[in-house]
Amino acid sequence: MPCHSGFGWSFSFGLLLVLSKCLVCSAQPKHPVSDTHWFPATATWYGSPEGDGSDGGACGYGSLVDVKPFRARVGAVSPVLFKNGEGCGACFKVKCLDKSICSRRAVTIIVTDECPGGYCSNGRTHFDLSGAAFGRMAVTGEGGQLRNRGELPVIYRRTPCKYPGRSIAFHVNEGSTDYWLSLLVEFEDGDGDVGSMHIREASSTEWLEMNHVWGANWCFNGGPLKGPFSVKLTTLSTKRSLSATDVIPGNWAAKATYTSRLNFFH
Structure with a gap:
């Protein structure tokens, strides 16, 4: 289902919060994308x-x-x-x-x-x-x-992208609600690109597919949603996956940025 919002967009850096509960799973291939030829x-x-x-x-x-x-x-x-x-x-x-x-x-x-x-x-x-x-x-x-x-x-x-000392962060875009959640991915090292994203409510075992809106922004249109949320992203280039458990808390706020303890080079 396409995602639409009547709210304006703002991508301020926002509040950085580090969540302690994280889980990573990597898909094949093992190494990030890199061309040997010019x-x-x-x-x-x-x-x-x-x-x-x-x-x-x-x-x-x-x-x-x-x-x-x-x-x-x-x-x-x-x-x-x-x-x-x-x-x-x-x-x-x-x-x-x-x-x-x-x-x-x-x-x-x-x-x-x-x-x-x-x-x-x-x-x-x-x-x-x-x-x-x-x-x-x-x-x-x-x-x-x-x-x-x-x-x-x-x-x-x-x-490969390299962000030493940085973990992947998820910025909750302005206008997000319990029925329309939009995320911007920040500081993804390795491939750097995103091919798909899913979210999962803490009370559920089901991964909900997000839709690509524009740029590096993804959204889920449905609900009502109840946090905390886990986020799974899969890279476009090599299909490597990473999951951050409960990275977005139950009391999440629009325009806030929530940082995992994960990255593809960690």
């Missing part, structure tokens, strides 16, 4: 020259893009990588090839936004990076000159 693409940059790029973005991460570990590592990608929002959270290494100005090192970016038109149209594989991320592809001291180039040919490959 693929051709193009890249541009947006925002201020040394800035973080998007203010929120099409994935719905809101103010998270302005703080570490997202800060200065954000990137908007063309639809072929955005995948209607299911590519949100995926991580890529990107590097340019002109040896006169480009460093040998690659910059790692996190998909937080979509660039649907212009450079990103006609099925192109394109990265629109923050000014800071774009400049980091240059040799030391040449970030400004590299940004002056505009569009660049680059190569890219998928890489």
